[in-house]
Amino acid sequence: MARQLISSGSPFEAVVGYSRAVVQGDWCFVAGTTGYDYATMTMPADVRDQARNALGTIAKSLAEGGFALTDVVRATYYIADAAHWDVVGPVLGETFGTIRPASTCIVTGLVTPEMKIEIEVTAFRG
Numbered sequence: 001m002a003r004q005l006i007s008s009g010s011p012f013e014a015v016v017g018y019s020r021a022v023v024q025g026d027w028c029f030v031a032g033t034t035g036y037d038y039a040t041m042t043m044p045a046d047v048r049d050q051a052r053n054a055l056g057t058i059a060k061s062l063a064e065g066g067f068a069l070t071d072v073v074r075a076t077y078y079i080a081d082a083a084h085w086d087v088v089g090p091v092l093g094e095t096f097g098t099i100r101p102a103s104t105c106i107v108t109g110l111v112t113p114e115m116k117i118e119i120e121v122t123a124f125r126g
Contacts, residue, residue, distance in 0.1 A: 004023040007020055008020040020061045023065040028071070030123070031120065033118065033120070034050065035116070048088060048091050050115070051117050054119045055069075066125070072121045076120045078118040079107055079108075081116070
């Protein structure tokens with residue numbers, strides 16, 4: 001089966017040399033996605049809004065590849081401050097509460113100071 005590359009339209013993809021998502025067979029691998037609003041190229045200050053934007057970008061990328069959020073089997077959350085977890089946990093639960101993918105949360109530095117969360121998912125349809 002042919003490999004499908006999916007773009008979110010972010011200028012970072014061409015500069016850095018990556019795809020927002022890659023579909024290979026029954027798998028879709030979505031790159032780490034931050035809270036940018038790609039229509040305006042702005043980053044909200046609130047971590048909840050960043051998480052919602054990231055999840056929206058992820059859902060759109062999955063749909064373009066023929067997947068849905070319900071196909072997500074693995075999610076990795078990168079947060080810039082452990083205090084963000086109590087704030088974004090409920091937002092993530094709104095999306096993944098019934099899907100319940102295997103997940104990990106890592107507290108780490110992100111590429112720019114305004115980034116507070118980055119989300120990476122893997123989906124499988126089989």
